[in-house]
Amino acid sequence: xxxxxxxxxxxxxxxxxxxxxxxxxxxxxxxxxxxxxxxxxxxxxxxxxxxxxxxxxxxxxxxxxxxxxxxxxxxxxxxxxxxxxxxxxxxxxxxxxxxxxxxxxxxxxxxxxxxxxxxxxxxxxxxxxxxxxxxxxxxxxxxxxxxxxxxxxxxxxxxxxxxxxxxxxxxxxxxxxxxxxxxxxxxxxxxxxxxxxxxxxxxxxxxxxxxxxxxxxxxxxxxxxxxxxxxxxxxxxxxxxxxxxxxxxxxxxxxxxxxxxxxxxxxxxxxxxxxxxxxxxxxxxxxxxxxxxxxxxxxxxxxxxxxxxxxxxxxxxxxxxxxxxxxxxxxxxxxxxxxxxxxxxxxxxxxxxxx
Amino acid sequence: xxxxxxxxxxxxxxxxxxxxxxxxxxxxxxxxxxxxxxxxxxxxxxxxxxxxxxxxxxxxxxxxxxxxxxxxxxxxxxxxxxxxxxxxxxxxxxxxxxxxxxxxxxxxxxxxxxxxxxxxxxxxxxxxxxxxxxxxxxxxxxxxxxxxxxxxxxxxxxxxxxxxxxxxxxxxxxxxxxxxxxxxxxxxxxxxxxxxxxxxxxxxxxxxxxxxxxxxxxxxxxxxxxxxxxxxxxxxxxxxxxxxxxxxxxxxxxxxxxxxxxxxxxxxxxxxxxxxxxxxxxxxxxxxxxxxxxxxxxxxxxxxxxxxxxxxxxxxxxxxxxxxxxxxxxxxxxxxxxxxxxxxxxxxxxxxxxxxxxxxxxxxxxxxxxxxxxxxxxxxxxxxxxxxxxxxxxxxxxxxxxxxxxxxxxxxxxxxxxxxxxxxxxxxxxxxxxxxxxxxxxxxxxxxxxxxxxxxxxxxxxxxxxxxxxxxxxxxxxxxxxxxxxxxxxxxxxxxxxxxxxxxxxxxxxxxxxxxxxxxxxxxxxxxxxxxxxxxxxxxxxxxxxxxxxxxxxxxxxxxxxxxxxxxxxxxxxxxxxxxxx
Numbered sequence: 001x002x003x004x005x006x007x008x009x010x011x012x013x014x015x016x017x018x019x020x021x022x023x024x025x026x027x028x029x030x031x032x033x034x035x036x037x038x039x040x041x042x043x044x045x046x047x048x049x050x051x052x053x054x055x056x057x058x059x060x061x062x063x064x065x066x067x068x069x070x071x072x073x074x075x076x077x078x079x080x081x082x083x084x085x086x087x088x089x090x091x092x093x094x095x096x097x098x099x100x101x102x103x104x105x106x107x108x109x110x111x112x113x114x115x116x117x118x119x120x121x122x123x124x125x126x127x128x129x130x131x132x133x134x135x136x137x138x139x140x141x142x143x144x145x146x147x148x149x150x151x152x153x154x155x156x157x158x159x160x161x162x163x164x165x166x167x168x169x170x171x172x173x174x175x176x177x178x179x180x181x182x183x184x185x186x187x188x189x190x191x192x193x194x195x196x197x198x199x200x201x202x203x204x205x206x207x208x209x210x211x212x213x214x215x216x217x218x219x220x221x222x223x224x225x226x227x228x229x230x231x232x233x234x235x236x237x238x239x240x241x242x243x244x245x246x247x248x249x250x251x252x253x254x255x256x257x258x259x260x261x262x263x264x265x266x267x268x269x270x271x272x273x274x275x276x277x278x279x280x281x282x283x284x285x286x287x288x289x290x291x292x293x294x295x296x297x298x299x300x301x302x303x304x305x306x307x308x309x310x311x312x313x314x315x316x317x318x319x320x321x322x323x324x325x326x327x328x329x330x331x332x333x334x335x336x337x338x339x340x341x342x343x344x345x346x347x348x349x350x351x352x353x354x355x
Numbered sequence: 356x357x358x359x360x361x362x363x364x365x366x367x368x369x370x371x372x373x374x375x376x377x378x379x380x381x382x383x384x385x386x387x388x389x390x391x392x393x394x395x396x397x398x399x400x401x402x403x404x405x406x407x408x409x410x411x412x413x414x415x416x417x418x419x420x421x422x423x424x425x426x427x428x429x430x431x432x433x434x435x436x437x438x439x440x441x442x443x444x445x446x447x448x449x450x451x452x453x454x455x456x457x458x459x460x461x462x463x464x465x466x467x468x469x470x471x472x473x474x475x476x477x478x479x480x481x482x483x484x485x486x487x488x489x490x491x492x493x494x495x496x497x498x499x500x501x502x503x504x505x506x507x508x509x510x511x512x513x514x515x516x517x518x519x520x521x522x523x524x525x526x527x528x529x530x531x532x533x534x535x536x537x538x539x540x541x542x543x544x545x546x547x548x549x550x551x552x553x554x555x556x557x558x559x560x561x562x563x564x565x566x567x568x569x570x571x572x573x574x575x576x577x578x579x580x581x582x583x584x585x586x587x588x589x590x591x592x593x594x595x596x597x598x599x600x601x602x603x604x605x606x607x608x609x610x611x612x613x614x615x616x617x618x619x620x621x622x623x624x625x626x627x628x629x630x631x632x633x634x635x636x637x638x639x640x641x642x643x644x645x646x647x648x649x650x651x652x653x654x655x656x657x658x659x660x661x662x663x664x665x666x667x668x669x670x671x672x673x674x675x676x677x678x679x680x681x682x683x684x685x686x687x688x689x690x691x692x693x694x695x696x697x698x699x700x701x702x703x704x705x706x707x708x709x710x711x712x713x714x715x716x717x718x719x720x721x722x723x724x725x726x727x728x729x730x731x732x733x734x735x736x737x738x739x740x741x742x743x744x745x746x747x748x749x750x751x752x753x754x755x756x757x758x759x760x761x762x763x764x765x766x767x768x769x770x771x772x773x774x775x776x777x778x779x780x781x782x783x784x785x786x787x788x789x790x791x792x793x794x795x796x797x798x799x800x801x802x803x804x805x806x807x808x809x810x811x812x813x814x815x816x817x818x819x820x821x822x823x824x825x826x827x828x829x830x831x832x833x834x835x836x837x838x839x840x841x842x843x844x845x846x847x848x849x850x851x852x853x854x855x856x857x858x859x860x861x862x863x864x865x866x867x868x869x870x871x872x873x874x875x876x877x878x879x880x881x882x883x884x885x886x887x888x889x890x891x892x893x894x895x896x897x898x899x900x901x902x903x904x905x906x907x908x909x910x911x912x913x914x915x916x917x918x919x920x921x922x923x924x925x926x927x928x929x930x931x932x933x934x935x936x937x
Contacts, residue, residue: 042501046499049499082496082497085499085500086501088501089502092483093484096476096479096483097480103461107456109483110456110479110483126479126482126483127448127452129483129503129506130448130482130483131442131443131553132503132506133506134448135439135550135553135555135556136506136509136510137439138439138443138546138547138549139510139514139546139556139559141386141391142517142543142547143539144521144536144539144540144543153512153516154488154491154509156512157505157508157509158491158494158500158505161505162498165498188497189494189497192493192494192497193490193493193494194490195490198490198491198494199494202494
């Protein structure tokens with residue numbers, strides 16, 4: 001443990017040094033070693049981010065290191081524990097922005113990629129980055145049937161990573177389940193995103209990630225156990241973040257919602273409740289002869305609502321029955337009139353039946 | 356007016372420069388499918404131009420001079436840096452970066468050079484570290500994902516999704532209501548031109564190549580196929596075996612290139628055969644492709660045939676063809692039963708009567724049956740040659756029959772082996788077969804003479820190995836050596852035939868090993884055909900390995916073979932040692 005703390009401290013110092021003039025003396029060996037240290041720190045993060053005890057120790061040490069480095073280096077920015085996961089990126093940014101770095105060192109980073117052996121050195125690191133990013137841009141311009149579908153590969157990757165993180169945090173195997181940390185994570189992410197739209201796709205991708213993964217890798221028994229746990233956890237959390245849930249259900253393609261509907265009973269209930277709530281928010285405008293949103297600005301239109309219900313009817317026979325029954329019950333509760341404009345449920349039913 | 360005075364570019368023509376500057380601007384302005392397609396199709400010529408530009412920059416003394424001579428260079432390179440199609444392609448990217456570095460001054464002398472340095476460092480920094488979508492970047496950071504890992508994962512996911520879709524064949528023929536997807540796949544293949552050498556996108560390249568062909572529209576652009584073919588021959592792309600086979604199916608030029616490359620590597624390095632031959636051939640993936648597609652086998656054989664005509668009597672080539680056929684038959688046998696096509700489809704030109712007998716491997720029948728089988732084969736071949744000489748059949752018949760014999764040369768070695776123990780009245784057909792193999796065309800009607808010579812050799816060998824007791828009759832040794840080193844112009848026997856017989860006698864006869872060794876050593880030393888003798892012994896050993904299950908005398912024989920080979924190799928080393936370089 002002591003060794004790890006010391007190494008993290010050293011790497012933090014290294015990061016600070018990399019932004020000063022001392023780098024003039026750097027050569028290939030120094031560069032490679034620096035990269036290896038940052039890689040090490042990234043491993044430390046992966047290993048301990050779900051372990052509050054170790055995390056605490058490291059965070060305290062980093063605070064101490066930050067204080068001393070602040071006095072030594074002018075314009076120093078603090079490194080926190082979560083920054084450790086971005087260590088290599090920070091080093092790279094620092095070096096590339098530092099005019100004192102010898103051009104020979106920079107040339108190494110942009111050298112041709114060597115098909116590396118076991119230990120990866122810094123040569124060609126930036127070239128590889130450029131290659132990968134450019135390839136992504138090229139591929140994103142290719143439009144075949146499904147590949148343009150929402151949520152898109154970037155949200156997919158983020159969603160999958162999110163699920164993996166939740167799995168670790170919520171799995172009983174890593175000690176006491178850290179529900180608090182998991183909640184904090186989701187809250188944090190939502191806050192980072194600012195707008196709901198940015199996060200909806202990621203959450204949806206996270207919920208769907210199991211479906212895509214099931215056909216791929218083999219799932220171990222421990223994974224099976226927590227797979228349900230993370231999924232439910234997200235749904236629970238969504239209940240408390242109503243606007244995000246609303247955003248998800250109203251902006252995601254209906255096909256995606258149907259996938260989720262198929263996958264989870266719990267989601268069916270959540271989704272059904274959401275639809276009912278949307279329905280209850282619509283008021284009949286006698287002048288227009290239409291059901292309209294009176295109270296909320298981001299509410300859902302009658303047409304959208306009926307589209308959602310239509311998809312549900314088309315999902316599978318048992319769902320069709322359930323939905324029809326539910327709508328009928330609601331219509332009956334409203335007085336069971338067949339006149340347009342009196343009950344949204346009745347009007348929905350007649351709309352759906354005319355197709 | 357000298358070029359240096361006007362400061363104009365040495366190898367760069369003004370209209371070329373204008374063209375490419377215009378293109379760079381055009382490509383940067385819009386991101387429509389048309390501009391993207393245009394960029395991809397111009398990648399090859401762009402690389403050539405970038406190379407010219409780089410050469411030009413290298414000729415200049417300083418960046419200041421470069422900026423004066425080719426003022427457009429900064430703007431041009433800068434625009435290309437932000438074009439993902441140019442930066443995704445390994446070669447263009449490398450040329451681009453090299454050009455930038457060539458403009459970098461280690462010791463800037465003035466403001467222009469200082470500014471250039473700063474600009475270059477800026478561009479590089481942005482290219483490597485700028486994150487397009489800051490919202491996503493924040494999310495990535497908060498999820499504790501290193502940005503590089505994130506980008507790689509996104510790329511892999513995109514590749515995976517596209518691979519799935521490309522793999523679905525267009526079903527428009529079966530179901531007319533479904534729109535044919537071949538057009539969009541065709542566009543995708545063009546868009547993938549810059550990605551041919553990127554390791555992460557290799558699965559997509561493979562998927563495009565292996566896309567099931569179910570409708571008559573082309574789904575792969577010719578530029579794409581050419582790019583993949585070129586990258587494969589330069590070993591810049593890693594494709595799985597089936598993808599390579601598909602590439603050859605789509606692109607004849609790449610198949611021919613692969614065959615020529617195999618021929619080249621084998622024929623230019625004859626010392627490596629025969630042991631490495633099989634693995635070299637298998638690694639080329641050509642036998643696998645041939646077994647799956649009869650048309651490929653026919654093309655490969657056509658190339659072999661034309662090589663045979665060009666390079667007459669080249670033992671390496673003959674061994675190659677033989678080993679190739681062995682690998683091919685093995686691959687064929689490994690195929691699923693429903694994929695099997697009758698052998699006639701693979702050998703359409705061969706006289707049918709010879710097909711089954713020659714293609715049956717010696718190990719598939721009892722050793723006792725070999726003489727009769729060979730007699731049958733020889734009789735058929737003799738009939739063919741007589742018919743041809745009488746003018747009844749075309750020349751093709753004999754050549755095709757001989758070609759098949761070359762492909763199934765195991766039977767030839769069996770014949771050599773049988774000659775060791777054959778009785779004088781039985782050796783005729785076997786000697787005929789050997790003579791025919793080494794001298795298929797009866798030019799000048801020398802076959803009769805050759806047969807007589809062959810008989811003579813056989814007699815000599817027989818008496819040396821089977822009948823004599825030590826000391827060895829010197830005169831017989833001398834005449835044998837003379838036969839082997841006869842001048843090639845004379846219509847005498849192929850020395851290889853004699854070496855082959857010698858080797859087989861040494862291995863398969865029952866006289867003591869020391870005696871055999873002595874004979875071989877003396878004869879080979881006098882004739883100088885050490886390498887050929889070693890080759891013969893190697894081939895015997897390889898054949899015995901192939902027939903391991905059926906022959907009963909393998910152990911004794913294998914030991915003899917190895918011992919004899921050891922003697923010869925030692926002799927060869929001793930020779931080079933005493934005589935310096937050979």
